[in-house]
Amino acid sequence: MLNSKSLSKELIEAFIQLIAKHTGLEIRERDKATLSEKIALRMKDIKLDVPESYYQLLKSSTSESYQEWKKLVNLLTNSESYFFRDKDQFDLLRNHLLPELIKCKENSKTLRVCSAGCSSGEEPYSLAILLEELLPNPEEWNLTILGIDINQEALHKAELGIYRPWSFRRVEKEIMQQYFQLINHQYHINTSIKQMVKFQNLNLFKEVFPCSNSELQDLDLILCRNVFIYFEPSAIAKVLEKFYKALQPLGYLITGHAELSGQNLSQFQTKVFPESVVYQKITDHLIDTPKLLSPAEQNHIPEKQSLLQLNKEDLGNALEKNNIKMQQVALNLLKQLPPETQIPKLGNLTAAQLILQLEKGLKPVYQEPQ
CATH class of the missing domain: 3.40.50.150 (Vaccinia Virus protein VP39)
Structure with a gap:
């Protein structure tokens, strides 16, 4: 049976590019081993022994390829959800x-x-x-x-x-x-x-x-x-x-x-x-x-064309106001930024650091029911 070591680095990369081209999904470095396992499961199910043959099946424009993509996508996508999420x-x-x-x-x-x-x-x-x-x-x-x-x-x-x-x-x-x-x-x-x-x-x-x-x-x-x-x-x-x-x-x-x-x-x-x-x-x-x-x-805060521009211009003002609503607005702005983004007006603290500070302060006021 195919295992995660049976696929060459070159073939894994080829699969990743093919998946991105077909679905838009991004397979990250940490997910490569899991991808190999999922490919192995599909190959076993359709009784294929050679990874290159499975790659060619996905790459082809046939009804068999269409059906196989549906099966593979079921493994690649996350179906976790719940009612009134967020x-x-x-x-x-x-x-x-x-x-x-x-x-x-x-x-x-x-x-x-x-x-x-x-x-x-x-x-x-x-x-x-x-x-x-x-x-x-x-x-x-x-x-x-x-x-x-x-x-x-x-x-x-x-x-x-x-x-x-x-x-x-x-x-x-x-x-x-x-x-x-x-x-x-x-x-x-x-x-x-x-x-x-x-x-x-x-x-x-x-x-x-x-x-x-x-x-x-x-x-x-x-x-x-x-x-x-x-x-x-x-x-x-x-x-x-x-x-x-x-x-x-x-x-x-x-x-x-x-x-x-x-x-x-x-x-x-x-x-x-x-x-x-x-x-x-x-x-x-x-x-x-x-x-x-x-x-x-x-x-709402007035719109600007660039979300990053909006964040950097309004974050400082929102955080400086001793107001729960403005603190919530600032928290949502911060969540739109990459965690490592530094905010110069606030001592070059990163977005991740500021999120922790705000959540800690807001938690006693707005505690989500368990």
Whole structure:
């Protein structure tokens, strides 16, 4: 059987480049041994003995190659998730962003949201629960909640809508009782919520969107969290461009903390809230249009084209103010920077050092429930 030492350095690098070209995924130095083991598992399953033959199979443009990529991707991607993951970001959605979008869409009663990299479905179902609670008459709305992922096995679990208690480690009991049924120690999501969400197997990096036959268009909100941490920088830039085109004007993009560090975000308006940094699509003909500020817009630091520029200019002021909200804003700004980034105005302390200081100070005030 193939082991991690059976692959030459040259062949491992060839596999890494092929995977990046096909999926956008970045295989780091520390993950090379694990990659060899996963390749060995797939070769054993399809009864191949020669690594070069497996490489050629992946490289070919055949139906067999297409099916094998799906199996390999299932091993390469992380399907770990849970309901209402990242309490702060869901608080921002509940209290500001979704109410703003609902108000803007009152006339058309059409709202389109997407969970990109939805894994086993906890995130899009969390969005469905939020909208069920926020909309006065959900049945009158034309809602699209789309969950997409490259991992077909994870999507199968999402479509089943059956979860173990570990998926609820940050969820209030009232939510579990209202929207799930406990059957044989597993939680089955209610049919009404389940029917609100559609799932689609899609390769964000390789597949073309938006296009006429794709659901990924005219979106009001995209959540793509804990996905870009696995991507190469050039792949992130490519997907960001697709997201920009798939969003409606004034639509929002939310990513995980620090996932867009170093990216060109000039097409987006960067907004910094106490809970999180978010990105809003602004088109040329809307930039100078006067409008009333929404509650969400009244609560953010003014945008700048470069997130790094915004961080360095505003961090010092935010940290110097003895104000809990501003301290939270500063914490979220710091999380967008590489950990080793030094802040000259603050004695050249690194972002990582400042994060530790802020979290220590804020912990007694805002302690997340266990």
